[in-house]
Amino acid sequence: MQLSGATASQLLEAMDSGEMTAADIVRAHLDAIASLDESVGTFLSVDAEAALTQAAEVDRKRAAGEPLGPLAGLPVAVKDNICTRGRATTCASRMLENFVPPYDAHIVERLNSADAVIIGKTNLDEFAMGSSTENSALKVTRNPWNVDCTPGGSSGGSAAAVAAALAPLAIGSDTGGSIRQPASFCGVVGMKPTYGRVSRYGLVAFASSLDQIGPFANDVAGAALLLERLAGHDARDSTSVDCPVPAYSQSVDQPLEGLRVGVVQEYLGEGTDDDVRSAIETAIAVYRSQGAEIVDISLPHTKYAVATYYLIACSEASSNLARYDGIHYGHRAEQFESLVDLYAASREEGFGDEVKRRIMLGVYALSEGYSDQYYVKALKVRRLIRNDFDAAFQNVDVIVGPTFPTPAFRIGELVDDPLQMYLSDICTIGANLAGIPGISIPCGISASGLPIGLQLLAGPFEEEKLLRAARMFERETDWHTRRPSLSQ
Amino acid sequence: MVELSNEDVRKVASLARLKLSDAEIEHFAQQLGGVLQYVHVLDELDVSDIEPMAHAVDISNVLRDDETTPSLPREDALANAPKTDGRYFLVPQILENA
Numbered sequence: 001m002q003l004s005g006a007t008a009s010q011l012l013e014a015m016d017s018g019e020m021t022a023a024d025i026v027r028a029h030l031d032a033i034a035s036l037d038e039s040v041g042t043f044l045s046v047d048a049e050a051a052l053t054q055a056a057e058v059d060r061k062r063a064a065g066e067p068l069g070p071l072a073g074l075p076v077a078v079k080d081n082i083c084t085r086g087r088a089t090t091c092a093s094r095m096l097e098n099f100v101p102p103y104d105a106h107i108v109e110r111l112n113s114a115d116a117v118i119i120g121k122t123n124l125d126e127f128a129m130g131s132s133t134e135n136s137a138l139k140v141t142r143n144p145w146n147v148d149c150t151p152g153g154s155s156g157g158s159a160a161a162v163a164a165a166l167a168p169l170a171i172g173s174d175t176g177g178s179i180r181q182p183a184s185f186c187g188v189v190g191m192k193p194t195y196g197r198v199s200r201y202g203l204v205a206f207a208s209s210l211d212q213i214g215p216f217a218n219d220v221a222g223a224a225l226l227l228e229r230l231a232g233h234d235a236r237d238s239t240s241v242d243c244p245v246p247a248y249s250q251s252v253d254q255p256l257e258g259l260r261v262g263v264v265q266e267y268l269g270e271g272t273d274d275d276v277r278s279a280i281e282t283a284i285a286v287y288r289s290q291g292a293e294i295v296d297i298s299l300p301h302t303k304y305a306v307a308t309y310y311l312i313a314c315s316e317a318s319s320n321l322a323r324y325d326g327i328h329y330g331h332r333a334e335q336f337e338s339l340v341d342l343y344a345a346s347r348e349e350g351f352g353d354e355v356k357r358r359i360m361l362g363v364y365a366l367s368e369g370y371s372d373q374y375y376v377k378a379l380k381v382r383r384l385i386r387n388d389f390d391a392a393f394q395n396v397d398v399i400v401g402p403t404f405p406t407p408a409f410r411i412g413e414l415v416d417d418p419l420q421m422y423l424s425d426i427c428t429i430g431a432n433l434a435g436i437p438g439i440s441i442p443c444g445i446s447a448s449g450l451p452i453g454l455q456l457l458a459g460p461f462e463e464e465k466l467l468r469a470a471r472m473f474e475r476e477t478d479w480h481t482r483r484p485s486l487s488q
Numbered sequence: 489m490v491e492l493s494n495e496d497v498r499k500v501a502s503l504a505r506l507k508l509s510d511a512e513i514e515h516f517a518q519q520l521g522g523v524l525q526y527v528h529v530l531d532e533l534d535v536s537d538i539e540p541m542a543h544a545v546d547i548s549n550v551l552r553d554d555e556t557t558p559s560l561p562r563e564d565a566l567a568n569a570p571k572t573d574g575r576y577f578l579v580p581q582i583l584e585n586a
Contacts, residue, residue, distance in 0.1 A: 098568075099568055100567070100568065102560055102564035102565070102567060102568075103560070194545075195543075195544040195545055196544075196545045196547070209542060209543050209544065235552060238547070238550040239543070239545060239547060241545060241547070301533075303529070304529060304530055304532075304533065306526075307526060307527040307528075307529050307530050308530065310523065310527065311527055311530075318504065322505075325505075326570060327569070327570070327571075327577050327578075327579055328568070328569060328577055329568035329569060329570075330568070330570075331570070332570035332571065336580070338580065338582075339579055339580050339582050340505070341507070342579070342580055343505040344502075344505045344506060344507035345507050347504075347505055347506050347507070348506055348507040348508065351506070356504075356506055356508070356512070356516070357516060357519060357520065359504050359506065360497070360500050360501065360504055360506070360516060360520060361520055361523060361524075363500050363503050363504040364500050364520065364524070367500070367503060374527065376540055377530050377535060378527075378530065379540035379541055379542055380535035380538040380539070380540050380541070381530055381533060381535060381538075382540075382541045383538055383539060383540070383541035384533070384535070384538060386541060386544070418519055418523065419519075419522050419523055419526055422523070433544075434544060435543075435544020435545055436544075460544075460545075
């Protein structure tokens with residue numbers, strides 16, 4: 001059995017049957033990282049010794065007949081904006097290059113108590129701000145399907161790690177599409193849960209009303225299994241919602257009867273790549289052939305989503321990132337004239353361009369005389385966008401469409417045009433503004449050989465329906481089994 | 489057209505506590521001007537009767553019992569501080585002759 005590239009279910013089965021040990025599995029993935037990651041650049045840090053120790057502990061427990069957690073022995077890559085106690089958490093920023101958190105994020109505790117093996121921390125756009133991972137101050141991550149292309153972002157390292165078969169499962173965070181868009185670019189499954197479904201405790205804050213942690217996997221069942229473990233109430237995040245977590249991994253294979261699938265015309269507008277459009281049309285036909293009813297719907301405020309999103313996200317970011325002052329933790333300038341100058345010089349040296357740009361936009365949008373015109377207005381339009389989704393879900397169970405208007409773009413292509421980069425987020429940001437769950441699954445390969453993602457959206461807390469609907473497509477197609485051919 | 493002068497950008501940078509170089513000021517004036525120009529698309533909408541939506545989930549005032557729980561030991565809290573004397577975070581002197 002080829003261990004690197006296998007799905008979570010296959011690996012669990014191989015361990016259950018005694019065919020493989022957790023140590024075999026972790027070693028195979030560490031070997032894959034050692035031979036391939038130089039060309040992809042997904043990991044910022046890998047702790048092979050800790051991973052092997054953890055795997056040995058899983059094997060010991062199994063041999064002793066002790067109870068094992070649901071992710072026992074499975075390697076998981078974690079985005080480097082999620083705190084790991086005693087282990088660097090850099091946010092791919094010079095500001096936090098040497099930051100070692102004194103505590104674990106809630107989801108890290110959940111992974112550890114499920115006997116998962118955290119294999120390494122993955123690259124991202126600095127502080128999760130970006131759509132290409134090019135804003136990382138520490139490393140370039142490449143798309144495993146074509147190393148001249150970006151893996152998407154901001155969770156580009158996690159998506160590329162799964163695509164390159166360096167881990168079967170990974171964790172990302174999604175503020176405006178940062179899980180779904182890189183999943184689409186890299187040809188893997190990536191899911192943003194409902195806001196409040198997964199605790200944000202220990203996730204380094206970017207835009208607190210939009211951020212949500214979620215799973216990556218090489219199939220829908222893997223995403224279901226991982227989400228089941230991540231989800232649940234945590235009193236340390238006051239926006240974490242206390243409602244039961246369904247057994248997603250048990251129900252994911254059950255098709256939905258009488259599924260009503262909404263197709264949003266606004267998500268297939270001008271600028272949609274021809275290959276993407278035809279892959280989405282084919283995917284819609286797959287649902288129709290399984291008895292689903294296809295309904296054309298409209299989300300009339302879609303054209304305002306990008307402006308709304310950037311005003312809100314940057315405003316919240318400017319406030320959240322005010323904590324980096326060169327005093328409590330993070331980078332501190334050597335040369336300064338006064339206390340205020342120490343703050344300003346430390347921040348100037350510690351933050352990259354995109355982070356500065358967004359802080360500046362946020363400060364401007366919140367500043368005296370402008371906040372009604374920008375920030376408060378954006379909050380009002382946010383409600384209109386949410387109302388659009390509420391109305392749509394009166395009529396349909398899920399909404400399907402492209403995750404992104406194009407396949408992966410080339411490294412450097414959009415780096416000097418931030419507005420163009422922002423505008424392409426049109427299909428993903430609605431879910432963050434409305435707080436609803438979304439998933440991206442592989443649904444095609446472009447003429448240029450790059451993956452295309454199908455996005456499904458559902459109403460709040462309907463992750464179970466979303467996963468089952470995603471699996472209905474996956475079981476009829478083989479796109480999720482395609483892997484890039486990577487050489488060393 | 490939203491025109492951001494270098495002076496406007498300098499003021500925002502000062503509020504944001506960012507010590508930008510002159511080249512950065514110039515660069516950001518242009519890029520931020522473009523983004524601000526774009527967000528005025530929202531002016532097409534009449535939102536005077538709409539309640540602002542700060543959060544996706546309707547939760548307010550989550551309270552907990554007022555009980556002491558374990559918190560970070562001082563040593564851990566100071567472990568990442570760039571400058572500390574082992575008891576406090578150190579800042580530059582802010583009062584003269586203190």
